[in-house]
Amino acid sequence: MIENSKDILYIVISFCIIWATVFLCWMFYYAGRILKNTNQIIEEFRVRLQALSEAISYIQEKVESMSFLMSTAMKGAGTAVKDIIKSKAKTWMEKKSDDFNRTAKEAVDKAVDATAAGMKKAANRIKK
Secondary structure, three states: OOOHHHHHHHHHHHHHHHHHHHHHHHHHHHHHHHHHHHHHHHHHHHHHHHHHHHHHHHHHHHHHHHHHHHHHHHHHHHHHHHHHHHHHHHHHHHHHHHHHHHHHHHHHHHHHHHHHHHHHHHHHHHHO
């Protein structure tokens, strides 16, 4: 069977090739498992990132709707306050206008009375 040293060399090389093949198969198996685990981790990360993205979008929509409602409420409140102030100012102006008109009428009446009294005195002097 084994006739010379060359046959021993071929047997040793055959065993080395078998061990190298086993080693490479083992290495490829573990590399595949590592890649599979990495793929699972990345997929889980994507799912969680998607859930986070959806949560942020949901919160953003709620904030935008609340902002719209608040701005609408503030506009409505601003309009209501403006109308109240306008009606109060109108009432105050009417009251003050009435007060001013009464004061002006009293002043005119006094001026007319004073003028009438002065004319009466002048007429009495002319008569004398």
